[in-house]
Amino acid sequence: MRVMELVRFGGADTAFATRELPQPVPGPGQVLVRVMATSVNPLDLQTRRGDYRDQVALPAVIGNDVSGVVVETGRGADDFQPGDEVWYLAPVFAGLGTYAEFHVVDQALVARKPARLSHVEAAGLALVGVTVWEALVERAGVRAGERVLVHGGAGGVGSAAIQIARALGAEVVTTARARDHGFVTGLGAGTAIDFSAGDYAPQVRAMGGVDVVLDTVGGDTLTRSPEILADRGRVVSIVDISEPQNLLAAWGVNATYHFVFVSPGRAKLEALGRLVDRGELRPVIGAVLPLADIAQAHTLLEGGSPTEGRGRPRGKIAIAVHPLDQPPHGTGSSGREE
Structure with missing residues (x-):
C-alpha cells in the first residue's frame, strides 16, 4: 500500500x-x-x-x-x-x-x-467531534440553558463545538475574527466576539458571564477564565500547557478545570452520528x-x-x-x- x-x-x-x-x-x-x-x-x-x-x-x-x-x-x-x-x-x-x-x-x-x-466529511468530523463530545458532554456536563464560551469558533474543533453545544440546549458565545462572524453565527453561536479587536472578557462579563469555557487556543485562557465564569463554572482545555498558569482566581468562583487528551470509542461516534442524522451537526x-x-x-x-x-x-x-x-x-x- x-x-x-x-x-x-x-x-x-x-x-x-x-x-x-x-x-x-x-x-x-x-x-x-x-x-x-x-x-x-x-x-x-x-x-x-x-x-x-x-x-x-x-x-x-x-x-x-x-x-x-x-x-x-x-x-x-x-x-x-x-x-x-x-x-x-x-x-x-x-x-x-x-x-x-x-x-x-x-x-x-x-x-x-x-x-x-460523504467519506471526506466523516473523516473531517471524527477527531474533532469525539474531542468536543468528551469535552462538553463527558467532562463539562453541559446542560440545557447554560451559556458556553467556545474560543476559536471558526476552527475545526470550534466549529463542531458550537453545533454540539447548541444541540445540548446551551447558548453559545464564541471568539472569532470579524470576517468569520457570519460563519460562526450561522453554525449557531448567539454572540461572536472579535478577539483581535480587544479584550473579550468585558463583553462576556457584560452579558452575565458563562457556565463553561472551552479552550482551543491556549495562551492565558486558563488564567483569565475565572474573570468570566459563573459560580461553579467549568473550564475544559484541549491545549498542551507549556507555561505556568496562575489559577488562584479560580478558587474564588469554585471553578473546575478539565484537561482532555482525547480517547477513541464507538459510543461517542454513534452519539455524534445521531446528531448528524437529526441535522444538528454538520x-x-x-x-x-x-x-x-x-x-x-x-x-x-x-x-x-x-x-x-x-x-x-x-x-x-x-x-x-x-x-x-x-x-x-x-x-x-x-x-x-x-
Missing part, C-alpha cells in the same frame, strides 16, 4: 516521503479498512514538528481520522463485514497511522458511517487535498500559503486518500463515493 511517511521532524516541506509498505493484516477482533479519506489536525502538526518525539519513532505513519470501507475482518470481528462503510478515530501514537491507503483497527473503536455524510470542510499533498495540507493548517495569498481555511482540511475519479491504488475497485 502507498503511505505518506514522516521521515524527519521539522518543516512540512521536508518531513514526508511517499513509501510502499505491506498491506496490514487484521488480527483477532480487528478489521482492515480501505481508507477513503483522512484529515489533518493540530496534533499532526505537533507530531511532525517533533513535540512528541519520545512517543514517535521515525520513520512513522501518522494521522488519526478514518472514513472508509471494510475489506477484511479478523477472527472474532463479527460486528462488521466487507463492504461496510465505517468511520473512526484511531488511537494516538499506537501503530501505523492513517496517512495510508489501508488501516487496521480494533472493531470496538469503529462505527458505521452516517449515511448522509462537518465544516475548508479544503480537500490528495494524500500526495500532505505537506501542503500541513502548511495550510499552520496558517496558509503566503506565496499564493491564501489563509488558513475555516473548519477542517480533509485528505482524499483514494481519489474518487480513479481506481484505488493496487485494487480493482472504482473507489467512487455514492
Whole structure:
C-alpha cells in the first residue's frame, strides 16, 4: 500500500516521503479498512514538528481520522463485514497511522458511517467531534440553558463545538475574527466576539458571564477564565500547557478545570452520528487535498500559503486518500463515493 511517511521532524516541506509498505493484516477482533479519506489536525502538526518525539519513532505513519470501507475482518470481528462503510478515530501514537491507503483497527473503536455524510466529511468530523463530545458532554456536563464560551469558533474543533453545544440546549458565545462572524453565527453561536479587536472578557462579563469555557487556543485562557465564569463554572482545555498558569482566581468562583487528551470509542461516534442524522451537526470542510499533498495540507493548517495569498481555511482540511475519479491504488475497485 502507498503511505505518506514522516521521515524527519521539522518543516512540512521536508518531513514526508511517499513509501510502499505491506498491506496490514487484521488480527483477532480487528478489521482492515480501505481508507477513503483522512484529515489533518493540530496534533499532526505537533507530531511532525517533533513535540512528541519520545512517543514517535521515525520513520512513522501518522494521522488519526478514518472514513472508509471494510475489506477484511479478523477472527472474532463479527460486528462488521466487507463492504461496510465505517468511520473512526484511531488511537494516538499506537501503530501505523492513517496517512495510508489501508488501516487496521480494533472493531470496538469503529462505527458505521452516517449515511448522509460523504467519506471526506466523516473523516473531517471524527477527531474533532469525539474531542468536543468528551469535552462538553463527558467532562463539562453541559446542560440545557447554560451559556458556553467556545474560543476559536471558526476552527475545526470550534466549529463542531458550537453545533454540539447548541444541540445540548446551551447558548453559545464564541471568539472569532470579524470576517468569520457570519460563519460562526450561522453554525449557531448567539454572540461572536472579535478577539483581535480587544479584550473579550468585558463583553462576556457584560452579558452575565458563562457556565463553561472551552479552550482551543491556549495562551492565558486558563488564567483569565475565572474573570468570566459563573459560580461553579467549568473550564475544559484541549491545549498542551507549556507555561505556568496562575489559577488562584479560580478558587474564588469554585471553578473546575478539565484537561482532555482525547480517547477513541464507538459510543461517542454513534452519539455524534445521531446528531448528524437529526441535522444538528454538520462537518465544516475548508479544503480537500490528495494524500500526495500532505505537506501542503500541513502548511495550510499552520496558517496558509503566503506565496499564493491564501489563509488558513475555516473548519477542517480533509485528505482524499483514494481519489474518487480513479481506481484505488493496487485494487480493482472504482473507489467512487455514492
